[in-house]
Amino acid sequence: MSGVVVVGGGFAGVWSAAGAVRLARETGRELTVTLISPGDDLVIRPRLYQSEPERMRVSLDRILGPVGVRRVAATVTGIDTTGQTVTAADRQGNSAEIRYDRLILATGSELVRPELPGAELLFDVDTLPAATELDTHLNRLPDLPPEGRFTAVVVGAGFTGLEIATELADRLGTIAAAHGEEARVVLVERADSIGPELGPGPQQEIADALTALGVEHRLGTSVTAVQPDLVVLSDGTRLRTRTAIWTAGVRAGGLTAAIPGTRDRLGRLAVDADLAVTGVPAVYAAGDTAAAAAEPGHQVMQCCQHALQLGKFAGHNAAADLLGLPPVPFTATPYVTCLDLGSHGAVFTNGWDRRVVATGSVAKDRKRKVNELWIYPPTDDPDELLRQADYRFSVRQITEPRTS
Ligand SMILES: Cc1cc2nc3c(=O)[nH]c(=O)nc-3n(C[C@H](O)[C@H](O)[C@H](O)COP(=O)(O)OP(=O)(O)OC[C@H]3O[C@@H](n4cnc5c(N)ncnc54)[C@H](O)[C@@H]3O)c2cc1C
Missing domain, CATH: 3.50.50.60 (FAD/NAD(P)-binding domain)
Structure with missing residues (x-):
C-alpha cells in the first residue's frame, strides 16, 4: 500500500496528487496517494507581495481530502532512492520512514x-x-x-x-x-x-x-x-x-540534493519527457524542482503556469507507471506572463520573447483573474478537482469565480 508519495504541498504537489488520483479513478484501479508537506495549507505564493498575506492560503484537506489523498504533516529530511523510502519529521520532531512505489518531488524553490x-x-x-x-x-x-x-x-x-x-x-x-x-x-x-x-x-x-x-x-x-x-x-x-x-535569486529547494540526479544552475533536477528524474528509478519531479523541456529551445520557468501543468503530468505519469499504463509526454501550454504594476495596472505578455498584448486596466483585470481565480484549486468539490486535474484541462474552462 505504498503507492504514489508526493513531497510538497504547493501547486505542483497538489496537482500531482490530484492527477494521480484522477488516472486511478478513470481506469477503475486502486491507488494510494500520500502528500507530505510541513504545513496544512496550499500557500498561494504568487500573491505574497500583496497586503494581508495571511489570507493567501487554502486548506490542503479541503482540496485533497474529498478525493481520498492521505496527508502527512511533516518535513522530508532524507530520501533513499535505493530502498524507496523517505524520512519525514513531524511537527513534534518525531521521525518516520515512509515507503514509496513512485515518488514525486515537488518541494518548490526558495530565495537565496x-x-x-x-x-x-x-x-x-x-x-x-x-x-x-x-x-x-x-x-x-x-x-x-x-x-x-x-x-x-x-x-x-x-x-x-x-x-x-x-x-x-x-x-x-x-x-x-x-x-x-x-x-x-x-x-x-x-x-x-x-x-x-x-x-x-x-x-x-x-x-x-x-x-x-x-x-x-x-x-x-x-x-x-x-x-x-x-x-x-x-x-x-x-x-x-x-x-x-x-528579492534577488531563487533556487530549487535543498531536498533536490537528496536525489542522485543531474541538476541545472537553478538546482532543478534533469527529467525526461515523462518528468521521470533522469537515471533515478521511480522518482519524478514537478514544479520549481524540475528542469523540464517546455518547447524546443526552452525549459520551463519557475512559475505557477508551469508548476500546475508539471504537477498534472507528473501525477498522471507516476500513477501510469505504477499501474502499467502508458505515460504521456509533458507538453506546456503557450508561455505567458502577467506582471502586476500596482495601481498603474499590469503588463501581460505572450511567448518567450514576451510580446506585450495588454497593459493598464485590461492587463490588471487579467492579473486579478490569475491571482484570485485561475490559480486556486477547487475546494470541497472532488468532481471539479478531478476534472481540472486532467493534463488536457485548460484554464479557459474555469468559469465559476472563486475568491481568496
Ligand atoms: C512573491 C512571489 C511572486 C510570484 N509571482 C508569480 C507570478 O506572478 N506568476 C507565476 O507564475 N509565478 C510567480 N511566482 C512563482 C510561483 O509562486 C512558483 O513558481 C510556484 O509556487 C511553484 O510551485 P511549486 O509547487 O513548485 O512550489 P511551491 O509553491 O514553493 O511549493 C513547495 C511546497 O513544498 C513544501 N516543501 C518544501 N520543502 C519540503 C520538505 N523538505 N518536505 C516536505 N515538503 C516540503 C513547501 O512547504 C510547499 O508546500 C511568485 C513567487 C513569489 C515568491
Whole structure:
C-alpha cells in the first residue's frame, strides 16, 4: 500500500496528487496517494507581495481530502532512492520512514539570501511567514522614529521585485499619508536595466509604471550592508530606511540534493519527457524542482503556469507507471506572463520573447483573474478537482469565480 508519495504541498504537489488520483479513478484501479508537506495549507505564493498575506492560503484537506489523498504533516529530511523510502519529521520532531512505489518531488524553490553585514535584517516575500512579518512591520512603521520610516528599499528588479515595489508605492503611501507624510520606494538592481530577465518587450510599460508611481531606481548597484535604520549601496549611497526587502535569486529547494540526479544552475533536477528524474528509478519531479523541456529551445520557468501543468503530468505519469499504463509526454501550454504594476495596472505578455498584448486596466483585470481565480484549486468539490486535474484541462474552462 505504498503507492504514489508526493513531497510538497504547493501547486505542483497538489496537482500531482490530484492527477494521480484522477488516472486511478478513470481506469477503475486502486491507488494510494500520500502528500507530505510541513504545513496544512496550499500557500498561494504568487500573491505574497500583496497586503494581508495571511489570507493567501487554502486548506490542503479541503482540496485533497474529498478525493481520498492521505496527508502527512511533516518535513522530508532524507530520501533513499535505493530502498524507496523517505524520512519525514513531524511537527513534534518525531521521525518516520515512509515507503514509496513512485515518488514525486515537488518541494518548490526558495530565495537565496545574500551574505552581507546585516543580512538578517532583510525582509522578503518568499514564504508566508516572511511575507506576514513584512506586513506586520509595515503596519507598525508609524510607531518608529521618523527618519526614513516611510522609505522602502527593494533589492532586485526582477518579477518579484517589480511587483512588491509597485505594490508598496500605494501600500506604504497609504500608511504614510495617514501621518501626513509621503512614502519613498527605491528599487535597487545590480544589472544595467530594469527587469533584465524579462527582456525588452515589457520594458517601456514597466518604466512608465515606475515613473507614474514615483518608484525610484538605482541600476548597476547592489546593497553592501544593512542596519536597522540604514541601507548602504555599492556606490556608497546611504539610504535611511527601516524596510529593506531582498528579492534577488531563487533556487530549487535543498531536498533536490537528496536525489542522485543531474541538476541545472537553478538546482532543478534533469527529467525526461515523462518528468521521470533522469537515471533515478521511480522518482519524478514537478514544479520549481524540475528542469523540464517546455518547447524546443526552452525549459520551463519557475512559475505557477508551469508548476500546475508539471504537477498534472507528473501525477498522471507516476500513477501510469505504477499501474502499467502508458505515460504521456509533458507538453506546456503557450508561455505567458502577467506582471502586476500596482495601481498603474499590469503588463501581460505572450511567448518567450514576451510580446506585450495588454497593459493598464485590461492587463490588471487579467492579473486579478490569475491571482484570485485561475490559480486556486477547487475546494470541497472532488468532481471539479478531478476534472481540472486532467493534463488536457485548460484554464479557459474555469468559469465559476472563486475568491481568496
Ligand atoms: C512573491 C512571489 C511572486 C510570484 N509571482 C508569480 C507570478 O506572478 N506568476 C507565476 O507564475 N509565478 C510567480 N511566482 C512563482 C510561483 O509562486 C512558483 O513558481 C510556484 O509556487 C511553484 O510551485 P511549486 O509547487 O513548485 O512550489 P511551491 O509553491 O514553493 O511549493 C513547495 C511546497 O513544498 C513544501 N516543501 C518544501 N520543502 C519540503 C520538505 N523538505 N518536505 C516536505 N515538503 C516540503 C513547501 O512547504 C510547499 O508546500 C511568485 C513567487 C513569489 C515568491
